[in-house]
Amino acid sequence: MGRLWKEIRHTPILWLLVLAPLVLVVHAAWPDAHTLLFLLSVLAIVPLATLLSHATEAVAAKTGDTVGSLLNATLGNLTELIIALAALRLGQYTLVKASLAGAIVSNTLFMLGASFLLGGLKFHVQDYNQASARLQTSLLFLAAIALIVPSAMAGADSVAAAPDFMRQLSLGLAILLILSYGLGLFFSLKTHREIFSSAEHAASDGEDVWPLNVALATLAGVTVMVALVSEIFVESVQQAAETLGMTPAFVGFIVVALVGAAAEMASAFSGARKNRLDLSVGIALGSAAQIALFVAPVLVLISYVIGPTPMDLQFWPGAVIMVLVATMTAFIVTNSGRATWFVGVLMLMVYLIFAMTLYLLPPKLT
Numbered sequence: 381m382g383r384l385w386k387e388i389r390h391t392p393i394l395w396l397l398v399l400a401p402l403v404l405v406v407h408a409a410w411p412d413a414h415t416l417l418f419l420l421s422v423l424a425i426v427p428l429a430t431l432l433s434h435a436t437e438a439v440a441a442k443t444g445d446t447v448g449s450l451l452n453a454t455l456g457n458l459t460e461l462i463i464a465l466a467a468l469r470l471g472q473y474t475l476v477k478a479s480l481a482g483a484i485v486s487n488t489l490f491m492l493g494a495s496f497l498l499g500g501l502k503f504h505v506q507d508y509n510q511a512s513a514r515l516q517t518s519l520l521f522l523a524a525i526a527l528i529v530p531s532a533m534a535g536a537d538s539v540a541a542a543p544d545f546m547r548q549l550s551l552g553l554a555i556l557l558i559l560s561y562g563l564g565l566f567f568s569l570k571t572h573r574e575i576f577s578s579a580e581h582a583a584s585d586g587e588d589v590w591p592l593n594v595a596l597a598t599l600a601g602v603t604v605m606v607a608l609v610s611e612i613f614v615e616s617v618q619q620a621a622e623t624l625g626m627t628p629a630f631v632g633f634i635v636v637a638l639v640g641a642a643a644e645m646a647s648a649f650s651g652a653r654k655n656r657l658d659l660s661v662g663i664a665l666g667s668a669a670q671i672a673l674f675v676a677p678v679l680v681l682i683s684y685v686i687g688p689t690p691m692d693l694q695f696w697p698g699a700v701i702m703v704l705v706a707t708m709t710a711f712i713v714t715n716s717g718r719a720t721w722f723v724g725v726l727m728l729m730v731y732l733i734f735a736m737t738l739y740l741l742p743p744k745l746t
Contacts, residue, residue, distance in 0.1 A: 387431075387434060387590075388431075391430070393426065393427055393430055394427050394430060394431060395427070396423060396424070396426060396427040397424075397427045397428070397431070399420055399423050399424035399427070400424045400427075400428060400605050400608075400609055402420060402424070403417065403420045403421050403424050403609050403612055404608065404609075404612070406420060407612045407615075413616075414615075414616040414618075414619035414620045414623070415616070415619070415620045415623050415624070417612055417613075417615070417616040417620075418613065418616045418617055418620035418621075419620075421609050421610070421612050421613035421616070421639075422613065422639060424609050425606060425609055425610065425613070425639055425642045425643075426642065428602050428605055428606045428609065428642075428643065429606070429642040429643040429645065429646040430646050431598065431602050432598075432599065432602045432603070432606065432643040432646065432647065433643070433646035433647035433649075433650050434590070434598075434650075435590065435594075435595045435596075435598040435599045435602065436595075436599065436647045438590035438591075438592070438594075438595035439592065439595045439596065439599065457483075457644075457667055457670050457671055457675055460479065460480070460483050460640045460641070460671060460675060461675050461678075461679075462607040462610065462611060463479060463610055463611060463614050463636070463640060464476045464479060464480065464675070464679050465679075465682070465686070466611055466614060466615075467479075467614070468679060468682065468683055468686060468687050468691065469686050469687070471687060471688040471689070473687075473691050474628075474632070475614075475632050475636075476679065476691065477695050477696075477699065478628075478629065478632030478633050478636075478699070479632050479633075479636045479637055479640065480671060480672075480675065480676050480679075481527075481633060481695055481699035481700075481702065481703055482632060482633035482634060482636065482637030483637040483640060483641060483667075483668070483671050484520070484523075484668045484671050484672050484703050484706065485633070485637070485702050485703060485706045485731070485734060486634070486637040486638055486641055486731070487641055487644070487664050487665070487667045487668035487671070488520065488664065488665065488668045488706040488707065488709070488710045489706050489709065489710070489727050489728070489730055489731035489734075490638070490645075490727075490728065490731045491641065491644065491645050491648050491663070491664040491667075492648075492660070492661065492664035492665065492710060492714075492724075492727060493723075493724045493725070493726070493727025493728040493730075493731065494645070494648075494649060494724060494728060495648045495649055495651070495652040495657070495660035495661070495664060495724065496652070496657075496713075496719040496720070496721065496723050496724030496727065497721050497724030497725060497728065498649050498652050498653055498724075499652030499653060499655065499657055499660070499719065499721075499724075500719060500720045500721025500722070500723070500724055501721050502653055502655075503655055504720075505718055505719070505720055506652070506655060506657045506718065506719045506720075507657070507717060507718055507719075508657040508658045508660075508661045508714075508717055508718075508719065509576060509658050509661075509717065510714070510715070510716070510717030511575045511576055512568070512575075512576045512658065512661065512662060513661050513665060513710075513714035513717070514711075514714065514715070515564065515567075515568060515576070516661075516662075516665035516666055516668070516669045517665060517707060517710050517711040517714060518711075519560065519561065519564050519669040519672070519673055520665070520668055520669050520672055520703075520706075520707040520710065521707050521708075521711065522557070522560055522673070523557060523669070523672030523673050523676075523703075523707075524672075524700070524703050524704045524707050526553045526556070526557055526693065527672075527693060527695050527699075527700050527703060528700055528704065529549070529553070530546060530549055530550060530553070530692060530693050530694040530695075531694055531695055531696075531697055531700050533545075533546075533549070534546065534694050546692045546694055547690050547692055549692075549693075550680055550690075550691070550692035550693040550694070551680065551681075551690075553677070553693055554676075554677035554678075554680040554681055554693065555677070557672070557673045557674070557676070557677045558673065558674060558677045558678070560673055561669070561670070561673035561674045564669075564673075602643075603643075606642075606643055610639065610640055613636075613639060614636060617631055617635060617636060618631065621635070626739070627738070627739060629738045630735070630738045630739045633699070633702075633734075633738055634735050634738060634739075641667065644663050644664075644667050647659070647663055648660040648663040648664050651663070657719060661714070665710060665714075668706075672703075676693070677693075679691060680692070680693060702734050705730070706730070706731075709727060709730055710727075713726070713727060
C-alpha cells in the first residue's frame with residue numbers, strides 16, 4: 381500500500397480525502413445541518429472520484445479498456461443504486477426516477493461531451509472503436525423505447541380503468557431489459573469480443589501503473605466511501621436546495637446525477653486527456669446503458685420487496701423526451717468513430733439546454 385500513500389502525498393487534491401470521514405462525523409453529530417452536509421459531501425466526493433479514477437486506470441492497463449470501462453461503470457453505478465435504494469425504501473419514487481433519467485442523460489451528453497472536449501483540446505483528432513459505441517447507443521435506444529411505451533399508454537382510458545396494467549407491463553419490461561443487457565455483455569465480451577477491441581493509441585511513456593491488487597483494493601474501499609458520502613448527500617440535498625434556490629426537478633435530474641457520477645467522470649476525463657478515448661466512451665455510454673437496462677429494472681424488481689408499493693417504469697414525458705434526444709445525439713456523433721473538441725461542445729450545449737429548462741421551468745414530476 382506504499383504506492384497508494386505516495387500517490388496521496390504527491391497529489392494535493394487527494395488531501396481533501398480527510399473530508400470523507402468528516403462528513404460522517406458531522407452527520408452523526410448534527411444530522412439537521414443540511415446545507416453544511418451538502419457542501420461537505422460534494423467536496424468529499426471530488427478527491428474520492430480522483431482516487432477511484434487512478435485505480436480504474438491501473439485496472440484498465442491490466443485488463444484492457446473494454447473490461448476496464450465496464451468495471452468502472454459498474455462500480456460507479458453502485459452509488460446511484462445505493463442512493464436509489466435509500467429513496468425506494470421511503471417510497472420517494474419521484475426522486476428515484478428523476479435521478480435515473482438524469483444519470484442516463486448526464487452520462488450520455490455531459491460526460492461524453494466533456495471527454496471529447498478535454499481530449500480534443502490536447503489532441504487534434506481522436507479515434508475510438510465505432511462498433512463499441514454503436515452497441516451501447518443501440519442498447520440505450522432499446523431502453524428509451526421501454527420508457528416511451530408506459531408513458532404513451534398512461535393517458536389511455538383503458539389503462540386508467542386497469543391500474544394493474546402499468547405494474548404488470550413495467551415488470552415484464554424490467555425482465556426484458558435485464559435479459560437484453562446480459563446478452564449484450566455476452567456478445568461484446570465473449571462471442572464477438574474481437575470487434576470491440578480498443579483503437580490503437582500511443583503507449584504511455586513509462587507511466588507508473590499501480591499493482592493490480594492495490595488497484596482492486598482501492599476500488600473496493602473508495603466505492604464504499606463514495607456510497608456512504610453520497611447517501612448523506614441525498615439526505616441533505618433537498619433541504620439544501622431550497623436554501624440555495626434550486627428546484628426539485630433540477631436537483632434530481634442534474635445535481636444528484638452529476639454528483640453520483642463524479643467518480644466515473646474523473647476516470648473518463650483522465651482517459652480522454654491520455655488519448656485513451658475508448659476508455660472514456662466505454663465509461664460514459666456503458667454507464668448510461670447499465671443504468672437504463674440494469675439498474676432501473678432491478679429497482680423495479682426490488683421495489684416489490686422493500687418499497688411501500690411496486691415501482692413502475694412510467695416516467696414523466698419530459699424525462700422520456702430528454703433520454704430519447706440524448707440517445708439520438710450520442711448515436712449521431714459517435715457514428716464516425718472520431719472525435720474533436722467541437723463535437724464535445726455541441727453535446728454539452730444540448731445538455732445545457734436541458735439543464736436551463738429544468739432550472740427555469742421544472743416539469744411536473746409524477
